[in-house]
Amino acid sequence: MTAAVAIAGFGASEIARKSDRGIAAFALDAALAALADAGITRSDVDGYVGAPFATNAGSPHAECGDEISLKSVMGMMDLPLAWGADLYRRYPTDMVASAAHALAAGTSRFVLGLRALYVAPGLDYATGGSDRAFGADQMTRPYGFNIAGARFAARAWGYMTTHGWDREDLWNVVSLARRNAANNPDAVWRDRPLDRQTYMDARMVAEPHGLFDCDMPVCGAQAFVMCRGEDLPEAATPAWVTGFSGFARPNAIWDMSGRTPDDLATAQLYDGFSSMIWEWLDGFGITEPGQAPGFFRDGHAEPGGRLPVNTFGGSLGEGRMHGMGHLREGYLQATDRAGTRQQETGPALVQVGPFDDSSFVLLEPDRPRHAA
Amino acid sequence: MTQSTPNSAPRPVPVPTAESRVFWDGAEAGRLTLRRCTGCGRLAAPLAPRCAGCLGAEFEAETLSGRAVLGGRTVLHVPGIPGGATPATLVQCAVAEDPRIGLVALDTTGATKRLRPGDMLSLSFADMGGGVFLAVARPGAAP
Ligand SMILES: [Zn+2]
Numbered sequence: 331m332t333a334a335v336a337i338a339g340f341g342a343s344e345i346a347r348k349s350d351r352g353i354a355a356f357a358l359d360a361a362l363a364a365l366a367d368a369g370i371t372r373s374d375v376d377g378y379v380g381a382p383f384a385t386n387a388g389s390p391h392a393e394c395g396d397e398i399s400l401k402s403v404m405g406m407m408d409l410p411l412a413w414g415a416d417l418y419r420r421y422p423t424d425m426v427a428s429a430a431h432a433l434a435a436g437t438s439r440f441v442l443g444l445r446a447l448y449v450a451p452g453l454d455y456a457t458g459g460s461d462r463a464f465g466a467d468q469m470t471r472p473y474g475f476n477i478a479g480a481r482f483a484a485r486a487w488g489y490m491t492t493h494g495w496d497r498e499d500l501w502n503v504v505s506l507a508r509r510n511a512a513n514n515p516d517a518v519w520r521d522r523p524l525d526r527q528t529y530m531d532a533r534m535v536a537e538p539h540g541l542f543d544c545d546m547p548v549c550g551a552q553a554f555v556m557c558r559g560e561d562l563p564e565a566a567t568p569a570w571v572t573g574f575s576g577f578a579r580p581n582a583i584w585d586m587s588g589r590t591p592d593d594l595a596t597a598q599l600y601d602g603f604s605s606m607i608w609e610w611l612d613g614f615g616i617t618e619p620g621q622a623p624g625f626f627r628d629g630h631a632e633p634g635g636r637l638p639v640n641t642f643g644g645s646l647g648e649g650r651m652h653g654m655g656h657l658r659e660g661y662l663q664a665t666d667r668a669g670t671r672q673q674e675t676g677p678a679l680v681q682v683g684p685f686d687d688s689s690f691v692l693l694e695p696d697r698p699r700h701a702a
Numbered sequence: 703m704t705q706s707t708p709n710s711a712p713r714p715v716p717v718p719t720a721e722s723r724v725f726w727d728g729a730e731a732g733r734l735t736l737r738r739c740t741g742c743g744r745l746a747a748p749l750a751p752r753c754a755g756c757l758g759a760e761f762e763a764e765t766l767s768g769r770a771v772l773g774g775r776t777v778l779h780v781p782g783i784p785g786g787a788t789p790a791t792l793v794q795c796a797v798a799e800d801p802r803i804g805l806v807a808l809d810t811t812g813a814t815k816r817l818r819p820g821d822m823l824s825l826s827f828a829d830m831g832g833g834v835f836l837a838v839a840r841p842g843a844a845p
Contacts, residue, residue, distance in 0.1 A: 461712045466749055468716035468726075472836055474783045475792055475806040484774025484794045488819040534789075537777040 333434040334559035334697055336568035337426070339368025340661045345516050345550035345649045348449055353385070353549070354406055357398045357446040360551035361407065368555035369565030370440055375555075377438025378403055378414035379425045384652065386450040386547070398446040398551070413437045421682035422657040423689040427574040429556040439561050445654045446551035479544060479603045482684065483536035486605035490538060493620035497538055501529050502626040503604040504542050504646055510633070511647025513671040518546055518649040543604040548649035552658050559697060569664035569678070573692040577683070580613060580690060587677075587692045591616050595676030596663045597637055598656035600683060601644040609685040611639075638673045653682030657691070664693040713785025715834055722748045724763045729827040729835040734768045736803065737761035745800040754802075768825045769798035770805065770839070772817050785830060791815075793839045795823050807837035817841055 341363025343356040365372060382397035400414040413432050417424050422445055429441040463471040470476050475484075490496060508524045511517035524542060532541040555566075562568055573587030584590055591614050601607040608622035616637065617625050625631055631639035642648055642659035649655070660680035662668040680691045718726045725748035728735025737746045741758035745766075752759050774794035783790050791809035796802070807825055814823070823839045830836050 461714055462717050463714040464717050465719075467714075468718065468722060469748060470806055471714045472716050472784065472830075472834055473792055473806045473808055474778055474790060475794070477778060477783060478780045480776050480778055480792055481774070481794065483776035483778075484792065486774075487776055488772075488774040488794075492819050534777070534779040536779065539776075 333430075335430045335433050335556060335571045336559060336562060336566075336697075337571065337661050337693065338370075338440075338555045338557050338562055338566035338568055339364055339366075340552065340554045340658050341365070341367050342516060342552045342658065343446075343550050345518055345548045345651070347518060347546070347548060349549040351549075353398060353446050353448040353551075354402065356448070356549055356551040357403070357444055357553075358406055360446070360553040361403070361442060361444050364442065364444075364553035364555050367566075368440075368557075369563035370555060372407060372409065374440045375407075375409055375442045376412040377429065377432050377441035378409070378411050379417065379428045379432070379441055379443045380415075381417040381420045381422065381425050381445060383419045383421075385446065386448045398444060403442070403444060411438075421689055422653040423574065423680055423682045423691045424576075426554075426556070426571055426657065426691045427689070430571050430574070433556060433558050439557060441556045442553060443556065444551065444553040445652065447547070447650060447652055448549050449547045478536045479539060480536045482603045482606060483539045485685065486538055486603070489605065489608065489620070490623075493623075495623040497530065497540075499623035499627060500538060500540075500543055500604045501526055502623070503601065503607050504529055506626065506631060507601065507604075507640060507644045507646035510641055510671065511643025513669075514642045514648055517643045517647050518548055519643065519647050539603055539605070542646075545602050545645035545650040548651070550649060550651055552651060552654035554657070554661065567665045567667060568697070569661045569693040569695065570697050571691065572677070572694045572698050573690075575690045577686060577688040580610070580688070583690045583692055587694075587698075589677055589692060593677050594637055594679050595674040596641055596660070597639050597679040597681070598642070598660045598663075599639055599644075599679075599681050600653055600656060600688065601640060601646050602650065602652075602684075604646060606684060607639065607644070610681050610688065610690075613685075633671065633673060641668065641671045641673055653680075656680050656682055660691065660693045664695050666695065713830055713832065713834055715832060719749075721751055724748075724761075726835070728763070728765065729837070732827050732835075734766045734797070734825050734827075734837070735763055736766060736797070738764045745797070745803060747803045766797065766799050770795035770807075770823045770825050771798060771801060772814065772819055772821045772823050772839075773804070774819070775809070775814055775817075785834075793823065795825070795839060798822070805837055807839035809839050811840065813841050814839060
């Protein structure tokens with residue numbers, strides 16, 4: 331970054347399996363908590379970034395269901411913003427990058443980032459439904475390849491078959507998620523330990539994924555405030571944004587930050603389905619190609635291990651916050667605010683999205699020296 | 703999990719566009735058909751608006767061998783799968799003539815169970831009812 335830009339605070343709503351409250355109520359809870367955490371008030375906010383996408387069953391293309399957007403946030407908070415954007419089909423990591431751009435350009439002083447998820451009653455989360463397949467969907471939906479993470483399951487089968495891993499290795503991921511979730515007061519699975527036999531006996535969803543390899547759809551929202559170093563409120567605890575990149579050129583994050591994977595203290599890796607967590611351990615060369623499951627098998631991803639992964643329980647433990655939970659944990663780990671689950675306070679990698687669509691953010695406790 | 707679940711969900715009917723019509727017309731005739739760029743000779747994916755190589759817009763339809771390389775495979779167990787019963791086996795594969803082009807296919811016999819990534823498949827197209835012709839994968843080279 332040429333400008334010193336930080337996440338100044340983070341906020342969260344409760345996370346619930348179902349709710350009588352609407353999605354906007356969760357979103358506003360999170361937004362107000364983020365403002366309070368950053369030490370600013372509503373009138374300070376002059377920028378907004380969201381990424382409404384797959385908010386609930388049936389809404390992968392945002393034509394269905396109730397999305398939280400720039401317009402709805404401006405309405406519910408009565409905010410006359412200088413700038414705002416909804417990033418179509420992107421992720422919380424992209425929200426950070428986009429806010430950083432607006433701050434570096436001087437467009438905004440305080441950018442609110444917000445993402446809400448919801449379980450819409452009466453819609454089957456796994457299947458959705460319509461009798462015609464338009465656009466790119468015509469190549470997948472008639473086959474059912476859009477259902478229940480089929481494309482990730484098919485990829486997991488290829489990976490596991492090629493490199494000799496099995497469901498024990500998926501269990502290692504799920505087990506770590508549940509154990510870490512026990513230390514996350516917000517996690518839907520915090521009081522629900524899972525044993526190996528229950529995991530193995532659970533019904534299959536899309537082989538090799540069983541029920542517990544899929545994250546739990548929830549109602550919830552999380553939000554952050556970003557600003558430039560010179561505007562940092564006195565009460566705020568900053569995590570400095572030192573790098574970001576996208577899946578096509580992932581290593582740009584190291585060029586930008588001057589870091590290497592060896593510098594990482596923690597990694598929050600997207601785990602909407604358990605097998606997805608392996609992608610970027612391999613992708614960043616932290617493990618040899620095909621060897622990420624061994625990293626879990628050998629305990630390196632555990633708290634206190636070589637590179638603790640998903641210290642908050644991941645989506646598999648916390649609930650389907652679609653990457654906001656990963657970003658929040660990266661923030662908390664980088665600012666030494668993760669409480670009983672705090673690891674070494676250092677560079678925190680956050681990755682959100684599938685193998686062919688991921689983006690990345692690096693958060694650090696110390697203000698970058700080279701930035702203005 | 704060998705139990706079959708009856709299913710009433712309709713199989714979504716593909717709605718072709720100008721780009722994908724060659725593919726779906728080929729499917730109806732039982733053949734894997736793509737477009738080849740007349741400028742640089744690269745094959746185009748069914749939905750590609752132009753050639754991804756030279757950005758040319760002139761194509762000729764070409765019937766391919768139907769051979770494909772197995773990449774991924776899953777067996778779906780959730781209820782609500784369109785147009786059939788569960789469990790249903792799906793494969794993800796790469797067109798042999800240009801592995802950059804990926805396709806999804808049904809495995810209606812379960813015969814891909816013994817295969818590994820990288821093994822050859824033969825793609826044909828089957829009438830799934832309601833005018834929907836979908837790719838079906840079997841082990842081995844095309845006949
Ligand atoms: Zn061309």
